[in-house]
Amino acid sequence: MARGGQGLARVAVVVRAGAAPMWWLGVFAAGIGVLVPGVTGRRIGVMAGAVLFIVTAAVVAYRRRRRYGALMRGAARAGKHDVLQDRAVTVRNWRRGHRWWLVLAFAAALGSAFAVPTAGGMLLAGAGVGLWLKSAWIGRRERAEDALLWVRVDWLTARGGRPAGKAVKAYRGTGIAAGDAAPGGARRRADAMA
Known part of the structure; x- marks a missing residue:
């Protein structure tokens, strides 16, 4: 990074990076949790899990929106010497940095099934959905402003x-059009890049 350039990662990609692993680990843990009767029983566990899923998705999606909004409004133009990080690199770095947290969250979700079946898994899946919703909100802001955030x-x-x-x-x-990720952090489609 010559002449004072900075390495930049897409904001929406960083937010979205944890969505898929949390969703799939949560679904897997909830599926295993259905097989365990638990202390509360399956029916109560599934109902509690559904409530946790909805509440967690909403909390994660709306958390810190004021802070994101303030940072978005104050965004400066990237310099010509700044280096834009590829989407795959950003996702890989986030997942490597959080792999033990994800393993512990999955283990906790599985362990909670012995008390409240499926609830822990649905909570984890709800966090993944909340991250997808947050990245979609960032993507709408990026489209409205016609600028990608880094x-x-x-x-x-x-x-x-x-x-x-x-x-x-x-x-x-x-x-x-900068970078290899669309607004919201998803992969750019090949026809959109042409």
């Missing part, structure tokens, strides 16, 4: 990979 990689690694954490001072913006 965060410095060194700020991400400073505090556990949170794109709206205390270490993050500001976002950077680029044109809507």
Whole structure:
């Protein structure tokens, strides 16, 4: 990164990176949890799990929106020497940095099935859905502003990979066609890139 350029990762990609593993680990844990009668019984476990799924998805999706909004409004234009990180690299870095947390969350979801069947798994899956919803909200903001949002990689690694954490001072913006991820952090389709 010559001449003062910074490594930048897409905000929406960082938010979205944990969605798929949380969803699939949660669904798997909930599926195993159905096989265990548990202390409360399956019916209560499934009903409690459904409530936890909805509440968790809503809380994760709306958490820290004010902070994200403030960072979005103050986004400066990315410099020509800034290096835009590929989507796959951002996702891989986030998942490597959080792999033990994901393993512990999965183990806790499985263990909770002996008390309340499926509830822990549905909570974990709800967190994944909440992250998808948050990245979709960021994508709508990016489309409305016609600019993609980026965060410095060194700020991400400073505090556990949170794109709206205390270490993050500001976002950077680029044109809507920059990078290899669409607004919201999904992969760009081949026809959209042509």
